[in-house]
Structures are given as structure tokens and as C-alpha cells.
Amino acid sequence: MIPATSALLTDLYQLTMLQGYHDAGMADTAVFEFFVRRLRPVRGFLLAAGLEQALDYLEQVRFTAQELEWLASTRRFSAAFLASLETLRFTGDVHAMPEGTAFFPNEPILRVTAPIAEAQLVETRLINLLHFATLIASKAARSVLMAPGKLLVDFGLRRAHGAEAGLLAARASYLAGFSGTSTVLAGEQFGIPLFGTMAHSFIQAHDDEALAFARFAHAQPDNVVLLIDTWDTEAAARRVVALAPRLAAAGIRIKGVRIDSGDLAEHARRVRAILDAGGLRHVIVFVSGDLDETLLRDMLAAGAPIDGFGVGTHLDTSSDLPYLDCAYKLQEYAGRARRKRSEGKATWPGRKQVYRRHGDDGRMLGDVVTLEGDDQAGEPLLAPVMRGGRRLAPSPSLDTIRSRSAASLAALPEPLRRLEPFGYPVEIAPAVRALAVAVDRDAIPFPSD
Amino acid sequence: MIPATSALLTDLYQLTMLQGYHDAGMADTAVFEFFVRRLRPVRGFLLAAGLEQALDYLEQVRFTAQELEWLASTRRFSAAFLASLETLRFTGDVHAMPEGTAFFPNEPILRVTAPIAEAQLVETRLINLLHFATLIASKAARSVLMAPGKLLVDFGLRRAHGAEAGLLAARASYLAGFSGTSTVLAGEQFGIPLFGTMAHSFIQAHDDEALAFARFAHAQPDNVVLLIDTWDTEAAARRVVALAPRLAAAGIRIKGVRIDSGDLAEHARRVRAILDAGGLRHVIVFVSGDLDETLLRDMLAAGAPIDGFGVGTHLDTSSDLPYLDCAYKLQEYAGRARRKRSEGKATWPGRKQVYRRHGDDGRMLGDVVTLEGDDQAGEPLLAPVMRGGRRLAPSPSLDTIRSRSAASLAALPEPLRRLEPFGYPVEIAPAVRALAVAVDRDAIPFPSD
Incomplete structure (x- = not known):
């Protein structure tokens, strides 16, 4: 079991900082925002995803007695501090x-407002969840845009980075517009439509390809998709x-064939011709x-x-862009x-809102990132x-989210x-710019020098 | 919770094939091997990892009553077949x-010999576990080789692909020679040494940098590593x-400073000079x-x-090579x-062994992949x-494995x-080549035509 909401699913520095906040009696409200800093030029836009798991985590995160005992055994933390973690929610x-x-970059997609210890502790897992789901939804959206009306199935569990990645990639690609997944547990946990045919090993174990096809058809009469590239x-x-015809006589209809190697387009043309000529x-x-x-x-x-x-490895690992340059940063305390103001990593301060304007044709025209309360034209995002x-x-x-994704993709500028x-x-x-200047000016940078 | 050993953590086609094997009464022994087909030229070698989790999975995998009920609800499988899954181990x-x-490519690192249904069902999760751990251990080994004697810490949980990826990346990088990780749960679950300092938010929440440093030092007196690039x-x-000196008076020794932005080498030079001149x-x-x-x-x-x-994103996502071209293939039934024989994906048949020869200096000279029983010079791997x-x-x-990794790296040709x-x-x-010819010749490719 992987404890998906364990409070130990965090970086050690969150706990060392919490000890510091505790000792200093710092318990004021902090505001953190999650955003993507910049995009490599292999993506034009991103699709927000992972909020559902992030909220699950925030509702459930806590330290178990056993985890606190283990933390005590590391002798890194004071007893009073560890006692305070017992009731941390x-x-x-x-x-x-x-x-x-x-x-798009610089637009916060999530803002946390909470006592600083709580907002700090959850940083690592919040990034971990929002980053990955958004990464995969954004990758999947590109296939969805390229293959309108086609069946698109996530095949990536085996090369996904662990079990949770496989599960969450199935969810993220489905919400972005994929038709479903081959990952059975994603069907059970999220109700995502499942697709699956047969592997080469099934054919190889028979040697006789026609016998393998016939047996599969009888065993899965409602799901006859036959793998035809083993030999x-x-x-x-x-x-x-x-x-x-033999299957038809038994009331079984062949749904499809799958090709998994060689020049797929060329094989598809030849196979289509053979099937059509054969009345299929x-x-x-x-x-x-x-x-x-x-x-x-x-x-x-x-x-x-x-x-x-069937799109597998490249989808589940977002192979051309396996990570986003994202951050969860303190904007107010x-x-x-x-x-x-670190070099190359400066942030815009304050609690922010994003406004989006659309044209008469429903297409997006542009966004404004501003401070909360500084109302702008357009729709606040x-x-x-919570x-x-x-x-x-x-x-x-998930289907509601899927519809929202479809509307988002339809509204993208061409x-x-x-x-x-x-x-x-x-x-x-x-x-926002004025606030940044004010923060820089008002900061008494080194009062203790 | 992510059920790491659930039998549903598989592709649907494994279950549709199992229904086929069941209906056909096919229960003979199958032999599958896991190997990497080829390597992109950004890796010269791979480091095997993930066996521990793979064996845990094989020992624990089973269908729960609730999972079988759910499978029945999909109406994809026969009652007799689902009943057979109850006792499947x-x-x-x-x-x-x-x-x-x-x-190296073409060398199996794992071979499964089992009744075909069992060997087939576990394909997806076995690949999922072995692929990721090997991917990360192999990536980590490159940093280990480049920075001998340096402290190397995995910082990647936040951008790892999910929780399991973060946990298993901490383990894989540690076994490859990293010094430890910032992932707290990896400390608790695997006993991996933990490292952690503070984030910029801790400094920002104080505004007064010296006060933040002092507070952190008093809160973590045995772990004073101060982040110095916020402003x-x-x-x-x-x-x-x-x-x-003020800390020394309180019996607290500063261990280190961390720099996280800008020209790291240049900052390190200047900071080193300042520290040295200051008696630190x-x-x-x-x-x-x-x-x-x-x-x-x-x-x-x-x-x-x-x-x-601290190496994070690039390690935990293996960013320059986020997947390996690996497979788990039927070699005997x-x-x-x-x-x-699929185009570009043909496999070598039979149960195989890998022999490795070393020179007098202990360095590796070359490997031979052959059939089990065809003894060769060198060490069988x-x-x-099980x-x-x-x-x-x-x-x-883990420390034994870490020593083996160190020996492996030491034995690599220069x-x-x-x-x-x-x-x-x-x-x-x-x-092996002769067996491939024999398989191709003896195969009665289309006896039913």
C-alpha cells in the first residue's frame, strides 16, 4: 500500500521549518499559490488537472500515532513540536x-490560505499531484486535438512511473478527452471506460494464429479485437x-483488428483493403x-x-516534456x-486572480493576471x-470535467x-507590478545587520 | 491508498487473455523474460533495480472479493472464469x-516460469516496477560517477510522477550510490538517510533574513544548513x-549553506571565500x-x-530519457x-542466461547471452x-545492494x-541464434488455412 495522504509524503525541510515556526510562535495566515513559471516551446497551453486528488489529500492529511513515533525516533524534533502535530489538520x-x-505560465491555478504550518506542510504533495495530472492532461489534449472523432485509449500503465502515475494518467487523459484506458484499476476506481484486446503472447502460446483468434473470439464474444502483427x-x-463467417454463424461479430508494429499507416491501408474486400x-x-x-x-x-x-509510453511519461517548471510560492504572510527575488526565479506577490476575455466567436482573446479585488473585464478563472x-x-x-476540457479546447485560438x-x-x-515594487521598497532587507 | 499489489493493477487485455486461456484449458508452463530492447545513446549502461518490489508484488498479488464483484459487474467475464480467479496466486x-x-540491451534481468495465466497476469505491474526503478537507478548512477565523494541528495518528490514514483526514486537513487533523500516517507519505509534544510518561504515569512537564520538554527541545532539565495x-x-559566533556561544555549529539559484559555481566560489575569510x-x-x-x-x-x-526533477523523471524501451516477452510455452517476429520487435527465444567476463584488473570485458545450460566462461548473472x-x-x-552497485560501477570499462x-x-x-532459426522453421505458421 502506498499511503497517498500520509503527512510523511513530504520533504524533510517542511518539517524542519515547521519546528522553526513552532518554536518562534509563528502561526499567522500564509497565502501560497501554485503556478507554472514558464513553458518549453513544445507546449502552447496547459490543461489544469489534479484538483480532485489535491482536495482529497487536504481533507485527509494527518500524522498517525505510528508516524509520530517514528519521527520521534529520528531525534530531529522536540517533543512539544511533535505533540502539536498530533492534532494538525x-x-x-x-x-x-x-x-x-x-x-498559461504565471497564472496561479490553486491558492492556499491557511495557518503557515499547514500551508507549508502540504507543499510537496500538492505540487506532486497537481504537476503530474496537469502534465498528462496537457499532453493528452494534444492527441485529442490531432485525432478528432477517433478512439483514443491510454495504454501506458506499464511504462508509467509507478502505480499511482499509471492510475492518475488514465484519469488525466480521460478528462482531457481520451476515450478510455487499458488500466483495469482506473476502471474500478474512477469509472473510466476500459479497452483491451490481446497481447502477442496469446498468439505465440498457440502458434496457430487462426486458432488463437477463434478461441479469443469465443472467450470474449462482445470484445473481439484481434491482434494481427505477431508474424x-x-x-x-x-x-x-x-x-x-464461422464466427458469425456462432453469433459473434468481429469488432476490430489491432496492428502494433511496422509502418502502421501502410499496414492499415493494406489491412483495410483486405477487410473491405472480405466484406468486413x-x-x-x-x-x-x-x-x-x-x-x-x-x-x-x-x-x-x-x-x-492506443497511446502508451509517450502519454504516461509525457516523454517530450516529462516535467513542468512549476512552483508553490509564498505570496503573503x-x-x-x-x-x-532569487535570480531567474522572482515571483509576483499578493493574492491573485486570472481574468479571461473571449471573442464573439467564443474563442479566447487574452488573460490578465491581477490582484484579487482588482476587477477586470472577462471571466474570473x-x-x-474549500x-x-x-x-x-x-x-x-469526470464526465463534467471532460465536457469542460472539450469546451476549453474548442475555445483555444486556432x-x-x-x-x-x-x-x-x-x-x-x-x-501586481505596483505591489512588487512596493514589496521590494518596503522590505527592510537586513534590519539585523 | 494506492493498492500496490492489487491484481487490478494490470491491463485489461491480461484479463481477456486469461479468460481465453481458461476457456481453452491452457494451463501449461510459460516462460517470460524482462529485458531492454535497445538504449538511446544517452545511456551507456543500465543498473538493475526494482526486484524487491517485484517479488513483494508476486508474493502478495491476489483478487479480493470486492474486486471480483466489480469485475463481475462489468459483464465481460464468465462466472466460471471469475471463480477461478478467487484462488489465483x-x-x-x-x-x-x-x-x-x-x-545492457538484450540481457534479461528477470525470468518468470509459471502457469501461463499467472505469468501473463503479472506482466503489467512487473514491467511497471522494474522499468521505473531501473530507469532511475541508471540515471542516478551517472551523477554518482560524476561527483565521487560528494554529498548527493534526491530532492525530486514534488516533480516525481506521483507518490510511488517519489518513494521508489528515493530508493533507486540511494541504491545507486546517492547519499540520501529529502522524502520523509522514504526514510520511514526504507530507512534511507534524510536530508533537508529550509525553503525560501521560511526566509520570506520573516523578511529579516538573519532572524530567520537564527530561529532555524535554534529550532534545528543539529541540522543547521541555511538557504542563502532568497534575496x-x-x-x-x-x-x-x-x-x-552568536550561535557558537549557544553551542550551535553551522553545518552548511545552500544556494538554489543563479550561477551556482560562481556563487559557490564567492560564498566559499566569504566563509573561509570569516573562519567558517x-x-x-x-x-x-x-x-x-x-x-x-x-x-x-x-x-x-x-x-x-540536491538533484531533483531531472533525477526523479529521468528527464533526458523518461522511459526505457523494455519488454516482458513469452520465450517458451x-x-x-x-x-x-513483429517488424522491429523480434525476440530471441528460449530460457536465457547472461555470462560476464572480467579482466585481471576486475573490469568488465564483455557479456554473452545464451541459453540456460549452455555454459560459458565468466560469471552467470x-x-x-523465487x-x-x-x-x-x-x-x-539496501546497503548490501548499494555496495553491489558501487562494485558494478567500479568494474565498468573506463x-x-x-x-x-x-x-x-x-x-x-x-x-540462441540456432534456436531462433529452429523456432522459425518448425513453426507451422498457418496450419488452419
Whole structure:
């Protein structure tokens, strides 16, 4: 078991800082915001995801007696401090963009307002959850844009980075618009539609390909998708044609074939021709094997007769961009705006809101990042989702989130719907810039010198 | 909770195939091997890892009553088949390379011999565990080689792909030679040494940097590593020098400073000079921020006075190579060797062993992949680790594995100890090639046509 909401799922420095806050009696309200600093030019936009798991974590995080005993055994912390952790719960407020919202660098997608110890402790796991889900939803959205109307299935569990990554990648890709996943546990835990056919080992274990096909069809009569590339793809397609009448006589209809190697577009063309000539126009051609959104785009642009794609490794690892440059930064403490000025990592201070303007055609025109209360034209994207450590409303269903993603993708300016990088105007409002100047000026940088 | 040993942590096609095997009465012994097909030229070698978690999984995997009920609710499987899953346990044998062994493409690092349903079901999670641990251990080994004698700490949990990835990355990097991790749960679960200092938020919440330093030092008197780049790195270093005597008077010794932004090598030089001039020669300089093994190498080659490195995102995501082209393939069923001939994905059939020859200086000379029983000169790398579903011996400690990794790295041919790609001779023995020919010849490819 991996304790997904353990308070020990954090960096040691959160605990050493908490000891410091405790000893100094620092318990004022802190405001932290999670945002992406910048994007490498392989992404034009991001799709917010992971809020559901983040809120679960905030509602459930606590130190168990056994964990506190273990912490005591490390002799790193005072007894009084450890005693204070026994009752530590997250009691703060959270504002966030709904999952499925398109967003851009410098736009906070989550804001935590809480006593500093609580807001600090949760940093690591909040980043861990929001970063990964957003990474994968954003990657998945690119395939969704490239293959409209096609069946898109997440095949990535085996090369995902651990079990939680596989599960959460299934969820993130589904909410971004994928049709489903092959990960069974994601079906059980999230109700995501499951897809699955057979592996080469099933064919190999038979040696006789036609026998393997027939046995599979009888064993899974409602799910007959046959893998045809174990030995000779076109020969196997002819075998499928030969088998179809016999199966039909038993009331079994072949749904599709899968091709997993070689020149997929070319095989798909030949296989489609064989199936059509054999009276199997209804049988779909599904392909897999080292696919990403660029290949999907190119194969479909070339007119390859492909109905569906299994996308695995490149999706679940976001292989061309396996991480985002994101941060969770202190913006205010004890009622005063705060700012980090480290080289190349300076932050905008204060509690922020993002406003988005749309054109008459519903397409996005531009965003403004400003301070809360500095109302701007357009739609505010951050809304309260948790107060006093409790959700304000039941979570939206995955299908609701999926619809929001679809609306977000539909509203993207046309150039952002392509795979090539393209800028989108995000303005940092004068109010934010003025606050940064004020923070820098008012800071008494080294009063104790 | 993420059920790390759930039988549902698999691809749907494993279950559809199992229904097929069940209906056909196919229950003979299958042999599957896990190996890496090929390496992109950013890695010269791999370090085997993840066996411990793989064996845990094999010992514990089963379907719970609740999971079987859920499977029944999907109406995809027959009642007789689902009933057979109630008692399904892994009862097979496993041969494997010990964790910490260097290995190369085409060399199996794990072999499963079991009734086909068992061997098939576990494919997805076995790959998921072995792939990720090996990916991270192999990435970590590169930093270990570039920074001998330096403190190397895993800082990657926040950008790791989920909680399990963070935990297992801490373990994989430690076994490869890292000094420890910042992930608290990895300390609790694996006994890995923990390292942690403070974040910028701690300084920002004070505004007064010297006060923040002093408070932290009093709160963590045995662990005083001060973060000095929140505002002005060299000014902060001078502040550390000023603070040291006051802390010394209270019996507190400053251990180190951390720099997290800007030109790390240049800051380290200036900070080292300030500390030395201030009588703080014993205070170490620790750096972090977007580091990878190339930067470590270059900074140390340039003589930067750095004592330790926090390596996060690039380590935990293996950012330059976020996945390995690995597979778990059927090599034998019912006593007959099997082979996949898909284009670009053909496999070598049969149960295999890897022999490694060393020179008089202890360095590796070359490997031979051959069939089990075809004895070769050198050391066989695969050994039995599980029989009848039970471990043959208690697992080695992490420190034992760490020693084995160190020995593996020490035995690498000199060119493989650098970051640039370099080939290593792996011969596929004549016995394996002859078996492949025989399998292709004896296969009655389409007997039912």
C-alpha cells in the first residue's frame, strides 16, 4: 500500500521549518499559490488537472500515532513540536481553477490560505499531484486535438512511473478527452471506460494464429479485437476474413483488428483493403506502438484508414516534456505581501486572480493576471473550492470535467490548436507590478545587520 | 491508498487473455523474460533495480472479493472464469539479476516460469516496477560517477510522477550510490538517510533574513544548513559569518549553506571565500536547482568549491530519457521455445542466461547471452530468487545492494564511466541464434488455412 495522504509524503525541510515556526510562535495566515513559471516551446497551453486528488489529500492529511513515533525516533524534533502535530489538520481555504481549464505560465491555478504550518506542510504533495495530472492532461489534449472523432485509449500503465502515475494518467487523459484506458484499476476506481484486446503472447502460446483468434473470439464474444502483427500482418488480416463467417454463424461479430508494429499507416491501408474486400467494412482498424500526437497527426493527414489509437509510453511519461517548471510560492504572510527575488526565479506577490476575455466567436482573446479585488473585464478563472478544510461542494463528475476540457479546447485560438508552439497574451496587471515594487521598497532587507 | 499489489493493477487485455486461456484449458508452463530492447545513446549502461518490489508484488498479488464483484459487474467475464480467479496466486519461479548489477540491451534481468495465466497476469505491474526503478537507478548512477565523494541528495518528490514514483526514486537513487533523500516517507519505509534544510518561504515569512537564520538554527541545532539565495546570496553569506559566533556561544555549529539559484559555481566560489575569510572553513556549500549529471561534471571540472548537490526533477523523471524501451516477452510455452517476429520487435527465444567476463584488473570485458545450460566462461548473472511463489532467501539490505552497485560501477570499462555513449560488447550466443532459426522453421505458421 502506498499511503497517498500520509503527512510523511513530504520533504524533510517542511518539517524542519515547521519546528522553526513552532518554536518562534509563528502561526499567522500564509497565502501560497501554485503556478507554472514558464513553458518549453513544445507546449502552447496547459490543461489544469489534479484538483480532485489535491482536495482529497487536504481533507485527509494527518500524522498517525505510528508516524509520530517514528519521527520521534529520528531525534530531529522536540517533543512539544511533535505533540502539536498530533492534532494538525488542514483547516485552510482553497481557491482553484476547475479541472479542464486551459491555462498559461504565471497564472496561479490553486491558492492556499491557511495557518503557515499547514500551508507549508502540504507543499510537496500538492505540487506532486497537481504537476503530474496537469502534465498528462496537457499532453493528452494534444492527441485529442490531432485525432478528432477517433478512439483514443491510454495504454501506458506499464511504462508509467509507478502505480499511482499509471492510475492518475488514465484519469488525466480521460478528462482531457481520451476515450478510455487499458488500466483495469482506473476502471474500478474512477469509472473510466476500459479497452483491451490481446497481447502477442496469446498468439505465440498457440502458434496457430487462426486458432488463437477463434478461441479469443469465443472467450470474449462482445470484445473481439484481434491482434494481427505477431508474424505477418496482411496474412493475419486474410485469416480474419476467413474466420468471420464461422464466427458469425456462432453469433459473434468481429469488432476490430489491432496492428502494433511496422509502418502502421501502410499496414492499415493494406489491412483495410483486405477487410473491405472480405466484406468486413464494419471492422475497425486500431493501431498502437510508440505513438504520440505527431504521428497521429501525420498518419491521419496522409489519409491512413485508422479508427483508433492506443497511446502508451509517450502519454504516461509525457516523454517530450516529462516535467513542468512549476512552483508553490509564498505570496503573503501575516497580512503582508511577500516576494522571492532569487535570480531567474522572482515571483509576483499578493493574492491573485486570472481574468479571461473571449471573442464573439467564443474563442479566447487574452488573460490578465491581477490582484484579487482588482476587477477586470472577462471571466474570473479561480473560484473558492474549500473553506475551513472542507470542500464547498461535491466534486464534479469526470464526465463534467471532460465536457469542460472539450469546451476549453474548442475555445483555444486556432494557432494553439496545432502542435507548433504559439504565444498567447497573458498580461501581468499594473496592480501586481505596483505591489512588487512596493514589496521590494518596503522590505527592510537586513534590519539585523 | 494506492493498492500496490492489487491484481487490478494490470491491463485489461491480461484479463481477456486469461479468460481465453481458461476457456481453452491452457494451463501449461510459460516462460517470460524482462529485458531492454535497445538504449538511446544517452545511456551507456543500465543498473538493475526494482526486484524487491517485484517479488513483494508476486508474493502478495491476489483478487479480493470486492474486486471480483466489480469485475463481475462489468459483464465481460464468465462466472466460471471469475471463480477461478478467487484462488489465483503466483506459484511460479523467478530468476533474476541482483539489484545493483550493471546490464545492457538484450540481457534479461528477470525470468518468470509459471502457469501461463499467472505469468501473463503479472506482466503489467512487473514491467511497471522494474522499468521505473531501473530507469532511475541508471540515471542516478551517472551523477554518482560524476561527483565521487560528494554529498548527493534526491530532492525530486514534488516533480516525481506521483507518490510511488517519489518513494521508489528515493530508493533507486540511494541504491545507486546517492547519499540520501529529502522524502520523509522514504526514510520511514526504507530507512534511507534524510536530508533537508529550509525553503525560501521560511526566509520570506520573516523578511529579516538573519532572524530567520537564527530561529532555524535554534529550532534545528543539529541540522543547521541555511538557504542563502532568497534575496542576495553573498550578503546572506556575510550574515552567516556574523551569526556564527552568536550561535557558537549557544553551542550551535553551522553545518552548511545552500544556494538554489543563479550561477551556482560562481556563487559557490564567492560564498566559499566569504566563509573561509570569516573562519567558517568547516561550513559546507550545498547547491540545488535544475541540476543534472552534466552540470555536476562541468561545475566540478571547473573547480567549483561545492561539497554537495540536491538533484531533483531531472533525477526523479529521468528527464533526458523518461522511459526505457523494455519488454516482458513469452520465450517458451508448454516446453516449446516461442518467438515474436513483429517488424522491429523480434525476440530471441528460449530460457536465457547472461555470462560476464572480467579482466585481471576486475573490469568488465564483455557479456554473452545464451541459453540456460549452455555454459560459458565468466560469471552467470541470473540466479534463482523465487520458487513456488516464495522468496528463496531474505532480501538483501539496501546497503548490501548499494555496495553491489558501487562494485558494478567500479568494474565498468573506463569509457562507460563517462557521460558520452560508448558501446559494450554483448554477444548473442550461437545457441540462441540456432534456436531462433529452429523456432522459425518448425513453426507451422498457418496450419488452419
